[in-house]
Amino acid sequence: MPVAGERTRGSLPGQGGRARITVRPGARSMRGRTPFAVLVVALLSGGLVGLLMLNTALNEGSFTLARLKKQTTEATDQQQTLQQQIYQQSAPDALERKARELGMVPGGDPAFLAPDGKVDGKAKAAEDSPPVPRSGNEPWQRPGASPAPGATPADPGVELAPAPPAVASGSPFGSPSGSPSPGAAR
Amino acid sequence: MTRPPADAPRPRRSPSGRPDARRRVGEPRRSADGPPRPARPRPSGRPRPDARPGRRPAPARRPASGPKTIRLADSRRRLRLVTVCLLLVFAIFAGRLVQLQLLDSDALAAAAGANKYVRVTLPAERGSITAADGTVLAASVDAYDITADPTMFTPEASHLPDAPEQAAALLAPILNQPKEKLAAALHLNPKNPKSQYALLTARQSPAAKNQISDLKATLLKQSDTATCRGQRLLLGKPADKGGRQFLDPSCATPLAGVFWDQSTRRSYPAEGLAANLVGFVNADGVGTGGLELQYQQQLSGQEGHSTYASAGGRRVPTAGGSRQDPVPGSDLRLTVNPDIQWAAQRAITDQVANAGAEKGYVIVQDVRTGQVLAMATSPGFNPNDLSSARADQLGNAAVQDAYEPGSTAKLMTMAAVLDTGAASADTHVTVPNTLQRADRVFHDDVDHETWYLTLTGVLAKSSNIGTIEAAEHLGPNQPAANKVLAGYLDRFGIGKPTGLGFPGETRGILAKPEDWSGSQQYTIPFGQGLSVNALQATSVFSTIANGGVRVAPSLLAGTTGPDGRFSPAPAGAQTRVVTQQTARTLTEMLESVVTDEQGTGNKAQIPGYRVAGKTGTANRVDPKTGKYSGYTASFIGFAPADQPRVTVSCVIQDPVNGHFGGQLCGPVFKQVMEFALKTLQVPPSGSEAPNLPVEWKP
Numbered sequence A: 001m002p003v004a005g006e007r008t009r010g011s012l013p014g015q016g017g018r019a020r021i022t023v024r025p026g027a028r029s030m031r032g033r034t035p036f037a038v039l040v041v042a043l044l045s046g047g048l049v050g051l052l053m054l055n056t057a058l059n060e061g062s063f064t065l066a067r068l069k070k071q072t073t074e075a076t077d078q079q080q081t082l083q084q085q086i087y088q089q090s091a092p093d094a095l096e097r098k099a100r101e102l103g104m105v106p107g108g109d110p111a112f113l114a115p116d117g118k119v120d121g122k123a124k125a126a127e128d129s130p131p132v133p134r135s136g137n138e139p140w141q142r143p144g145a146s147p148a149p150g151a152t153p154a155d156p157g158v159e160l161a162p163a164p165p166a167v168a169s170g171s172p173f174g175s176p177s178g179s180p181s182p183g184a185a186r
Numbered sequence B: 001m002t003r004p005p006a007d008a009p010r011p012r013r014s015p016s017g018r019p020d021a022r023r024r025v026g027e028p029r030r031s032a033d034g035p036p037r038p039a040r041p042r043p044s045g046r047p048r049p050d051a052r053p054g055r056r057p058a059p060a061r062r063p064a065s066g067p068k069t070i071r072l073a074d075s076r077r078r079l080r081l082v083t084v085c086l087l088l089v090f091a092i093f094a095g096r097l098v099q100l101q102l103l104d105s106d107a108l109a110a111a112a113g114a115n116k117y118v119r120v121t122l123p124a125e126r127g128s129i130t131a132a133d134g135t136v137l138a139a140s141v142d143a144y145d146i147t148a149d150p151t152m153f154t155p156e157a158s159h160l161p162d163a164p165e166q167a168a169a170l171l172a173p174i175l176n177q178p179k180e181k182l183a184a185a186l187h188l189n190p191k192n193p194k195s196q197y198a199l200l201t202a203r204q205s206p207a208a209k210n211q212i213s214d215l216k217a218t219l220l221k222q223s224d225t226a227t228c229r230g231q232r233l234l235l236g237k238p239a240d241k242g243g244r245q246f247l248d249p250s251c252a253t254p255l256a257g258v259f260w261d262q263s264t265r266r267s268y269p270a271e272g273l274a275a276n277l278v279g280f281v282n283a284d285g286v287g288t289g290g291l292e293l294q295y296q297q298q299l300s301g302q303e304g305h306s307t308y309a310s311a312g313g314r315r316v317p318t319a320g321g322s323r324q325d326p327v328p329g330s331d332l333r334l335t336v337n338p339d340i341q342w343a344a345q346r347a348i349t350d351q352v353a354n355a356g357a358e359k360g361y362v363i364v365q366d367v368r369t370g371q372v373l374a375m376a377t378s379p380g381f382n383p384n385d386l387s388s389a390r391a392d393q394l395g396n397a398a399v400q401d402a403y404e405p406g407s408t409a410k411l412m413t414m415a416a417v418l419d420t421g422a423a424s425a426d427t428h429v430t431v432p433n434t435l436q437r438a439d440r441v442f443h444d445d446v447d448h449e450t451w452y453l454t455l456t457g458v459l460a461k462s463s464n465i466g467t468i469e470a471a472e473h474l475g476p477n478q479p480a481a482n483k484v485l486a487g488y489l490d491r492f493g494i495g496k497p498t499g500l501g502f503p504g505e506t507r508g509i510l511a512k513p514e515d516w517s518g519s520q521q522y523t524i525p526f527g528q529g530l531s532v533n534a535l536q537a538t539s540v541f542s543t544i545a546n547g548g549v550r551v552a553p554s555l556l557a558g559t560t561g562p563d564g565r566f567s568p569a570p571a572g573a574q575t576r577v578v579t580q581q582t583a584r585t586l587t588e589m590l591e592s593v594v595t596d597e598q599g600t601g602n603k604a605q606i607p608g609y610r611v612a613g614k615t616g617t618a619n620r621v622d623p624k625t626g627k628y629s630g631y632t633a634s635f636i637g638f639a640p641a642d643q644p645r646v647t648v649s650c651v652i653q654d655p656v657n658g659h660f661g662g663q664l665c666g667p668v669f670k671q672v673m674e675f676a677l678k679t680l681q682v683p684p685s686g687s688e689a690p691n692l693p694v695e696w697k698p
Helices: A003-010 A015-090 A092-101 B067-103 B105-116 B163-175 B179-186 B206-222 B226-234 B290-294 B296-300 B338-355 B383-388 B406-419 B455-460 B464-474 B478-491 B520-526 B534-545 B580-595 B661-679
Strands: B117-122 B136-148 B198-204 B258-267 B287-289 B304-311 B321-324 B331-334 B359-366 B372-378 B428-431 B435-437 B440-442 B451-454 B549-551 B556-560 B566-568 B574-576 B612-621 B628-639 B646-653
Touching (some): B105 B117, B105 B304, B163 B179, B179 B198, B206 B258, B290 B296, B338 B372, B338 B646, B406 B455, B406 B534, B406 B612, B440 B464, B455 B464, B455 B580, B464 B478, B478 B520, B534 B549, B534 B612, B580 B612, B628 B661
Antiparallel strands (some): B331 B556, B359 B372, B435 B440, B549 B574, B628 B646
16 A cells, blocks of 8 residues: 555544544554465465365375286286186097096997897997007197196196297197107197 | 545545546646546535645646656557557457367367377277187187397396306296207397397296296395395496406396386197187287188277376376277187087098098088087197297198099989989999090999899998989989089089188189080099098088988087077078988998998998998099099098987098098097097987998899
8 A cells, every 4th residue: 555655644634634644554554464375375385285185186096006016917817727728628539539548448339228228339448549559740830849738738838937948930730641740749 | 445534635636536646746637538437426416626736836727848858758658568568468368269179270279289198009809709609719818928128138237257158048948949049149249239029939937937037036135135236336436446247157147137018918728729710810819710811800809999198107186088998809609519629620630640631620520400510620729829830830731732523523413313203212323344435434333244233232331333324314314414413513502612701712614514524524423533521521421411402511509698698590491402301311322331241331330320421542642742642531420320419520631651531530430429429428229220232232
């Protein structure tokens, strides 16, 4: 209120205005300044603290997010690895090999038991003499030269414990027809 | 506003109620229409004419005469000038604002978005391929590409004289790669020494990645000792101050420059099982062979994307964005029975090896539904290890090879002869040793005295000459007979696509009857001079087994969409080719091929089941030269003959050890058919084979 002095001079004849004009604005402004300053400071510090808390919350959230994402990835990886192992071990080829390791052979000509107890065909113990003699060739290339196919399923990409340094590119190439594959372990 | 008493001589007040200080120094009063002056406050209608002049002598509207007044007039003009300038500036601002906000807003928003928003592609999960019982043949799994930054392996950066070799020695057992290859990748790329990227191995399992990351962490921990920290401080210092160039091996972290990126891998857990059908994907995960290629669209799904605002590489959580979820691909379920498929692959692999043949195929088809239960080829391949397979092994020869079927095609000729009523199963046929037709002399497989055979016998002993003679009765003259035969061949599906739509499938070769050459019209009845694929040939026998109704073969049982609902594939189209009576007679004739001691297919007998089938031994057209060379041995049949369930076909190309179809493919048929009947739990035949007569006494 810089006009206060002027006003005092300008309103010399009106004495009643003097007390009001000179004192009031000064007192009011002095009184009004402190709460305003306090308010501003409070607002500023409140804003800063709010911002800090917001940032903290956000960062905390992103840490949680990252941790949970990692957990999900690990769980997914594990689930897929185990699922793949189940798939591999339940594949007909793997089952056949397991069965052979247990000493089982494919059944030969079937015999039938009629409802009246009569047996059709010759019931005899199965012997390993398939109509097509086994050649030793594998229907497809076995990866690596892993000699223990029962212990580790053959897909190298999904094995939990990779085999000792087997040279992958040294696996048998497509065996030309007629000659037994060098990679035929069994 | 407070006012002084009215009677006192008052100072002039400005409209805002303040005394006008400037006016007190004797300025002339300005006109009342000064720009910033609003309406003057009216003090309650009291006249104040005396107040106006007051003590001031200066008249109100006189032009200024002093230098001060000139300045004031200037200031007004200046004010106006400033106002105009400001208005101009603001007008420009406003115009620009309009331009930015209204006219160019879309383009600008897009340009801003491009900088502000990050678009991430969300890959869709590729559908799986399963066999009929749910055995997974192909599935997509998470994988990691192992990469490296070669610039971190230089002696200067790693402080090791041989960082690439050390890292390669650590990585080789995990990645199953030769050390030398890895070390070469870790050295600076000579073509691009600044390159910070080298792909060590693509698509490794999470387990391999975890091993590498554990190893990396362990090494880092081990090297974090006081000794090592001391050594690191001395690096790069001159030698006389105890400086050193390299770290001790115990302090080295040779894997510091090894990283990994997430990717996906197509896994074939059953390995080579049905690999010829399933096919394979390329390095980008796009189907490039077999069903992976044929159903690429359904399997791949639709990739989604996520858009979010990013500042300083971090996501701005409140800035919105959009997200479109990917639509996963559909899962395919095939009609293939994995056990029968395996048995078929086992049998054909063994027999192709035993016979020293080039290749062979086995197809197993359900008679009633036309569904393919197995389709095996040998040699096969392992889709998990494509690099070690030859290019010619990667296809599905069972539908991609066209071959001359030979005697198995005699079934179609016999079907035509019986169906038109030109002959019956016991019609007497005299078969001389040779037969002169057109420009050629025809023989049978074996040299023989004149045979006296029934039509059944012609089929059982697979006589070419007898078949030519029978086919000649199809019409009053040869062109007419050709036309009738061609009509039947067409209805059996010869020369037409099988309907599978399999990539690279052949429709075979069958000329129009008008174009059959002089000798071709006599060779086609016994299966030379036309080409089929193995599925077409199998379908012919399935048609007879199904009572003369052809069911189009199918390989896809159905698809499971992203919503998890299974939608079965439409059933194969049915067309009647021959009458049921003809089909029954033909079945009985085919049985004598297997049961009669003079038949060619004795090796296909299965105790307990009646088997109907036909051998084929054809001269093979070498695909390389286009000339006849070698043989095609085949056997196609179905069982049980009294109530057919399954058709099995076996074809072996270019065998060396033996070449008769009955000899080579008979056992394969028996092994696969026996396995299929047992797997499908087919009850045994309840009756004996009819044993039609094959000979007659002249």
